[in-house]
Amino acid sequence: MKKRERSTLPRVQSPGQGIVYPAPSLDGLLTLFVPSALNNLAISAPIPTDISGIITLLFSLSALRDWLKLIVIGGFFETCRRIVLGGYSKMISAYKKSRDVHISTNTYGAESSSITLDGEDNHSSLFKSFRKLSYLPSLSVKYSLWYKGRYLTNVLFISGKGFPIAKVQAVALYTSILTRDRNILVQLLQQARTNYIAAQEHHMLFNGWKHVASRAKRSITSIILDPGVKEMLLKDARVFLVSKSWYSERGIPFRRGYLLWGAPGSGKSSLIHAIAGELGLGIFIISLSKMGLDDSALNDLMNQLPERCIALMKDIDATLVQGLTRERTDVPNPIKPGGHPASPKAGMPAANASTKITLSGLLNALDVCAQEGRILFATTNKYSLLDPALCRPDRMDVHIEFTLASKYQAKELFMKFFGPGKDEPLEKEDDESESGDSNDSGYSSIHDTTICGPKLSSEMLKELAEKFSDAIEPRQVSMAALQGYLMMYKVQPLEAVEHSTQWLQKERTDREAQGKCKVEEQADARATKEQATTEELEKEITQRVEKEVRERMERERFEKELREKIERDMTSKMESLFAERA
Numbered sequence: 001m002k003k004r005e006r007s008t009l010p011r012v013q014s015p016g017q018g019i020v021y022p023a024p025s026l027d028g029l030l031t032l033f034v035p036s037a038l039n040n041l042a043i044s045a046p047i048p049t050d051i052s053g054i055i056t057l058l059f060s061l062s063a064l065r066d067w068l069k070l071i072v073i074g075g076f077f078e079t080c081r082r083i084v085l086g087g088y089s090k091m092i093s094a095y096k097k098s099r100d101v102h103i104s105t106n107t108y109g110a111e112s113s114s115i116t117l118d119g120e121d122n123h124s125s126l127f128k129s130f131r132k133l134s135y136l137p138s139l140s141v142k143y144s145l146w147y148k149g150r151y152l153t154n155v156l157f158i159s160g161k162g163f164p165i166a167k168v169q170a171v172a173l174y175t176s177i178l179t180r181d182r183n184i185l186v187q188l189l190q191q192a193r194t195n196y197i198a199a200q201e202h203h204m205l206f207n208g209w210k211h212v213a214s215r216a217k218r219s220i221t222s223i224i225l226d227p228g229v230k231e232m233l234l235k236d237a238r239v240f241l242v243s244k245s246w247y248s249e250r251g252i253p254f255r256r257g258y259l260l261w262g263a264p265g266s267g268k269s270s271l272i273h274a275i276a277g278e279l280g281l282g283i284f285i286i287s288l289s290k291m292g293l294d295d296s297a298l299n300d301l302m303n304q305l306p307e308r309c310i311a312l313m314k315d316i317d318a319t320l321v322q323g324l325t326r327e328r329t330d331v332p333n334p335i336k337p338g339g340h341p342a343s344p345k346a347g348m349p350a351a352n353a354s355t356k357i358t359l360s361g362l363l364n365a366l367d368v369c370a371q372e373g374r375i376l377f378a379t380t381n382k383y384s385l386l387d388p389a390l391c392r393p394d395r396m397d398v399h400i401e402f403t404l405a406s407k408y409q410a411k412e413l414f415m416k417f418f419g420p421g422k423d424e425p426l427e428k429e430d431d432e433s434e435s436g437d438s439n440d441s442g443y444s445s446i447h448d449t450t451i452c453g454p455k456l457s458s459e460m461l462k463e464l465a466e467k468f469s470d471a472i473e474p475r476q477v478s479m480a481a482l483q484g485y486l487m488m489y490k491v492q493p494l495e496a497v498e499h500s501t502q503w504l505q506k507e508r509t510d511r512e513a514q515g516k517c518k519v520e521e522q523a524d525a526r527a528t529k530e531q532a533t534t535e536e537l538e539k540e541i542t543q544r545v546e547k548e549v550r551e552r553m554e555r556e557r558f559e560k561e562l563r564e565k566i567e568r569d570m571t572s573k574m575e576s577l578f579a580e581r582a
């Protein structure tokens, strides 16, 4: 075919110029650009010039065959072009996406290893103490994946102020699936929820019900209280959770409140976390001293709680501004006539300027919160300051006092602290540890991979624990303080016992000094107050005396004037009388 095409153009050989092709005629052009069938026709028959002739020529059988070839070849090239272009644009968009990756150390939602950067677990112990780096889905970028054989795309939209997520108002995930079966979407959502709940099971939520941090729940065996206390509390909560019908049959609101009060660092919060772990409930913690929290914000937070959960109000006394009165707490103190604000009543806690919660607002929030099977926990160090309305049964059904450490607690703490690790038996197997549950201590063991101390036989451990508890004066130091002391001797149980008496002595001296300081401070405050009162009294007396003097002088002046006037009148009357007589 090519041969024929070439032969149709007459070649002219000019000397010194090589081959020169003359300008093609119409016939020549047609033979070049129309298919070979037409070419054949052009050779065998003259090209028709009228329309009907051209149409007949185009649709003649041999021409159709060539058209078909043209379509197939053209289609092939077009398909190739589309494949190449599609691949190229996908590559480009993947490249753009890979440049548009958000990386964060915050843990949003479930902590999934799938979003953690590769190799994060291989870091040295220095890096392990930091939060892991994680990929976050980019905003407004389409991500595609296969779910149960269906093609699925996801786009994450955030309304609000964008990153950081803390300022975000609403997050929406748009998902589209290429399917006619709606069940697939339902399955996807259910699976997502199941996975989320499973990931949340050992975590808890903080602060304004927002997931700003998460912390692993604690094992109940790691909480050491006097015998029976935690068992009673756990049993009570368990019974409550399965008694919905009992409550409804008797018309009693299905709620339960626990008030844990007492010394700081005695294990109130730890016990609540452990109970949540045992009951498989999420914990929602709110700090009432949070800046700017007012009655309506508190109420909104309570309404956001899920049906089954533990709501924890830490330091419920934190809002105790002037005894947490039934009035608003943001009302400024009245100004005394002397120009100074009235001082708070003696014995009342200092005003917390940031809080705007009233007692009635708090009571209302408690009633909203403690509904439909929710368990409410509240903790306080200042039990005596709480309003009776706050502590009454039906709001706070069970009150438990947490005291400073007893001898029993000190001994158990020592045994847990220096007892064997998770999978490690005691040196002498036949002698059981008194604690009996050392597998789940919740404390770092001296025998774990990083901390190594001497291995103690069970007799030795018990003996040391006895000595340690003997040195402790009951109800003098908190469990947190004891734990802090033992932390100083993580791998030195013998030294821990040896130095315990000395440490306790120091603690006592510090406490006494603190007490003395407090007494001195109180005496100073009293003296200042008395001085202020005396000064005020003196000032008042001076003012009163001055006033009396002023009044007396006024009176004397008035009397003098009156006297003079009378005298003047008398004199003038006398003169006129004498004048008449004369």
Ligand SMILES: Nc1ncnc2c1ncn2[C@@H]1O[C@H](COP(=O)(O)OP(=O)(O)OP(=O)(O)O)[C@@H](O)[C@H]1O
Pocket: 222, 223, 224, 225, 262, 263, 264, 265, 266, 267, 268, 269, 270, 271, 379, 380, 381, 402, 479, 480, 481, 483
């Ligand atoms: N009874 C206990 N058993 C085991 N550990 C305890 C106990 N009490 C306190 N601790 C330890 O002391 C630390 C502080 O405990 P926690 O925060 O539970 O005290 P708290 O009573 O809630 O204190 P606060 O009233 O100041 O909030 C925790 O690390 C915990 O391990």
